[in-house]
Amino acid sequence: MENLTNVVAASLPRDMRIAGVNIAHTSGSTYWLLSWQANWLTLRLATHLHWLDGVQQLQVIWPDMQQIGGLKPLLHQALVSPAARHAAFAFTSADVSIANMLLWAAARKLVFMMRLTPEMATTHKHRPFDLQKDLTPLPLFLGDRNNSNDLLLPVADRQLQQYLIQFYSRNLLFTQFSGHRLIKLLPTAQWLQTMLAATPPASAWPLTVATTFGTQVLEVIHQARLQNR
Secondary structure, eight states: OHHHHHHHHHHSOTTEEEEEEEEETTTTEEEEEEEETTEEEEEEEESSOOSEETOSSEEEEOSOTTOOTTHHHHHHHHHTSHHHHHHOBOOOHHHHHHHHHHHHHHHTTEEEEEEOOHHHHHHTTTSOEEHHHHHTTSOEEEEESSOTTTOEEEOOOHHHHHHHHHHHHTTSEEEEEOTTSEEEEEEOHHHHHHHHHTSOOOSOHHHHHHHHHOSHHHHHHHHHHHHHO
16 A cells, blocks of 8 residues: 555645545555645546446546556546546535534434435446436435434435535545445545645534525434434
8 A cells, every 4th residue: 555655646746635545445446535726636546447427536447456567657647637627626615514514423323325226236336327317316314324224314305415426426425335225425534524624614514504405404313313312
């Protein structure tokens, strides 16, 4: 990992730096949070394509991560390409409120989840799905991270779901699959904390969430606390 980190660091343009790393141990893929002036960029470095089409990440495919000689020029070329600029994103005030909500919930073992269709559950490792087309219609829940049988509350807020999908697209959330066809949207805590630390202080997240999305999700969170916390 140290060698790969050195290669990625040496490949960066002068105005870009590594702010965080996330390793998918099951697949060997690595995700890099890059700070780029006032914006952020997710770099996915992997041996295979992502299982979702349309993610907001700069993706570089390298067939053999054990042999990284020659990777530096390929990475640098990708990082200065129009695709990198297109994948970059700002961290808005609404993003800040969602990030704080996710971290607050995770500290109480509450996570958002989406239920896959039977087809998606059985074939997601064998063919790609479209981020917007296939994830947007899925039912959204707030549940117990360790036991969805104990707590699973519907969240009927399409605007919030779209924000969560956007976070997932940028690897600010990562997934854990369960036998109930659920994908748990777990916050990439180190990344979110790093981004929040670089952002001016904002209003209390419940107020911003209520103003931006309405109070429905706050009512679901309150219900979860009453039932299971």
